[in-house]
Amino acid sequence: MTTSKIALVTGGSRGLGKNIALSLAQKGIDVLLTYHSQQADAAAVVAEIEALGRKAVALQLNTADVSSFDAFFAQLPETLQATFGTTRFDFLINNAGTSLQTPFADTTEAQFDEMLNIHLKGVFFLTQKALPLLQDGGRIINMSSATTRISYPGASAYAIMKGAVDVLTRYMAVELGARGIAVNVVAPGAIFGGGAMTDTPEIRAYVTQMTALGRPGLPDDVGGVVAFLCTEDAKWLNGQRLELTGGVSL
DSSP states (O other), X not given: OOOSOXXXXXXXXXXXXXXXXXXXXXXXXXXXXXXXXXXXXXXXXXXHHHHTTOOEEXXXXXXXXXXXXXXXXXXXXXXXXXXXXXXXXXXXXXXXXXXXXXXXXXXXXXXXXXXXXIIIIHHHHHHHHHGGGEEEEEEEEEEOOGGGTSXXXXXXXXXXHHHHHHHHHHHHHHHHGGGTOEEEEEEEOOBTTSSSSOOOHHHHHHHHHHBTTSSOBOTHHHHHHHHHHTSGGGTTOOSOEEEXXXXXXX
16 A cells, blocks of 8 residues: 555646646645546656656546546546555546636527536536545545636636536535545636636736736646645645635735
């Protein structure tokens, strides 16, 4: 049995997920990351983690496809055993996601369903399926968004799913507390270089002028906070929403 802690990070091949995975490794945590289609990018992240002296492995998973979860979790113990010498893991980071910028009046049912499946239904049922493999005393970190507090035109379908994740996090914390599992939610603002957000000089300037710290956000502003939530220093933090925006619209 290994004494190292293990984190499962969804959407860990680029942007925020990559930064989270590397930040966890820098804290001495081994990482199992999932990717949707970017296999080469995921392999590169695994190599970076291994260069930091930690163990890592990448598995393909479409977190929007709930029907694939049974097969994923059926193979997961074997992967965990082969890579880490155990069949369970300690931390679940529900990071995988995409963005959508479409006015409310123009949002299609297909777009709505895509946001629902990726950001809410996927998170709900992936976490549910993960529970038998998650260690008692572990942690779950869900990724939300500042758009649940600050309303931006075009973000309605995305933001309401993230708002539901904020509520879901509190319910998870209440119901999983008996197992000693703490559940928190991290809500980044506009993060540039994260792979999901439209990145133009005009958008960066707009975000900068709204931000108390006077600059746009970067993936490195988020990963360290998620890693902190997986340390003993954060053991009494539970059911909370941490907004990471540099102070937007205070």
